[in-house]
Amino acid sequence: MTTIKDVAKKAGVSVATVSRFLNDSGYVSAEAAKAVTAAVEELKYELNPIARSLNTKKSNLIGLILPDITNPFFPELARAVEDVALTYGYTVVLCNSDENPEKEKNYIETLKKKYIAGFIVTSNQLDAPHYANANVPIVALDRAINEKIPTVSSNNKEGAIMGTNALLERGCQHILFLRGPAELNPANDRYEGFMEAIQQSNAKYQVVTCPFHFAESQKIVEQVLKENPKIDGIFASSDVSAAGALKAASLVGTHVPNELQIIGFDGVAMGEMLSPGLTTVAQDVYKMGAIATRVLIKRIENKPIEQNFYEVPVKLIVRGTTRSVRE
Amino acid sequence: MTTIKDVAKKAGVSVATVSRFLNDSGYVSAEAAKAVTAAVEELKYELNPIARSLNTKKSNLIGLILPDITNPFFPELARAVEDVALTYGYTVVLCNSDENPEKEKNYIETLKKKYIAGFIVTSNQLDAPHYANANVPIVALDRAINEKIPTVSSNNKEGAIMGTNALLERGCQHILFLRGPAELNPANDRYEGFMEAIQQSNAKYQVVTCPFHFAESQKIVEQVLKENPKIDGIFASSDVSAAGALKAASLVGTHVPNELQIIGFDGVAMGEMLSPGLTTVAQDVYKMGAIATRVLIKRIENKPIEQNFYEVPVKLIVRGTTRSVRE
DNA sequence: ATATTGTGTGTAACCGGTTACACACCGAGA
């Protein structure tokens, strides 16, 4: 392995000069620069990032903390984060927190010892002290907000209004809203959006809380559908729940979309594969991840960031679980 | 930040003794051990892994190289790897290679500079020089085998035989096999298994190559189904293709499972959400990831490994795309 | 009594960089 000393020797200068040149810090004469460039080239010198980190107390590692990569929402996010990180020369460390504050804390401590550059966090615990006191750049994704921590999320409320109106426009008279867990900020925003839109109509509605879990959702919806056959529209707070609802409908024997229309929320790939294809309010997850990463890197590199709160627009994707709009 | 020097001072010994005690290397007297333990405790000393790495040229980073975390097969794998890594004190770096040898090479070089401990790789390029010459522990997952590199994969051939027989036992007379890309080892093994099983029957069959991609598969199957309405069974080399086939059947108006039975391969969560639920030959992806990680860590820590090739059994999960077995 | 081996410990070099500081040089302004 060739070191900075070898380069210095070959270039006929001191290691300080080499380091200054490499880091573009301090003065370096044109000749010295040339000599060093040549030496680096010839020796195929590559800087040792560990040695550098030991000094600077900085690395180019980014920690991605999310509840569970297995949740279909996160792979695309992770992909975006990794893609952007890579183009800026950063490396991504994957952390599955299971929403467990202890685990989160642990990841943070462990990685801080490695002089991690920053974190992208999807968590409900953002106000927890281990984040507030982390003393390392953080960007929050999708979830709760702390004024000091830049956040990027979807326009959840807007999306919920959009989805609700889509059902309304398609003639639904009695809508079942599958509300997500109350601890989740996005779920609350979606709920708000639904309420706002539904109350401006004169349709009937009904709200049921429902975890973002397929089998659970299916069971719950099956039950509700049996008890209340008048329901002709379901707006689910997540695609997974919507998939459960769709399955429940097929088990109960209700035809989708003729007797019952369903709209999900998220826009995960699975929606396309269902029969009929799932109409959904799609988040631009990739974009969210990409923005979050860019913002984080700006913070890491002490560049100014334009805003502290980024809201990524959502989009209605119409597929087979809804009918065409009545004129 | 408290350093080993602080601890040495407080314990009244030299840094060498502290280091020896911490690493359980060399001799340390009982008294010295006690004094150091107390000092560590009191000062809340935590070893700096970067400083250590600089010396030992080892870190506790594990690189997970996979084509694309977005592919539904990989999140569970990643989860398993991370879970096991965590319990052994390792940290996982996520690398999306897009099957691009240049990218793979790049990841390897970048991470080797960080003294990465080892890699878990899912790739078709395992014989490529950047792996052979990587000079760092590697475990291959799911894909190609190089005698020197420990590999864990599913029992693909066995699984294919199982799936084929499942269709046969359920009365299929004309089976369409959706063969995966020829570059993929597992796809070839599955093909072999199918051929072996089908040729021992007197059922008719037909093989079509089909990428592991939903929309493509759907289009291909739709075409084939129209040309050949006698097909009464489809065995897909992946769940995604199977989902495409299921959708194609519904578009063509063929009833599943009455007129056409479908079996997939993989066992991804999405299969359950389809209507009808997808019968599939399920891989134990989590187990594969877990085994691979344990094997890698053994290699990293120079412990003996029992075998060089681990085959994880697959399992038939029967859901709604197949009928019950005729007596 | 002497050689040998096993324990136990500290000093200092080293891993491969960064950077504070001292110093030298040069041209411009007083």
Next chain:
DNA sequence: TCTCGGTGTGTAACCGGTTACACACAATAT
């Protein structure tokens, strides 16, 4: 001519650990 600020450079300390080596001592073997 003297002073001063901007350039350019090298020496050496430092980041926080690991470890080769030298040395000391006690217990056993010869």
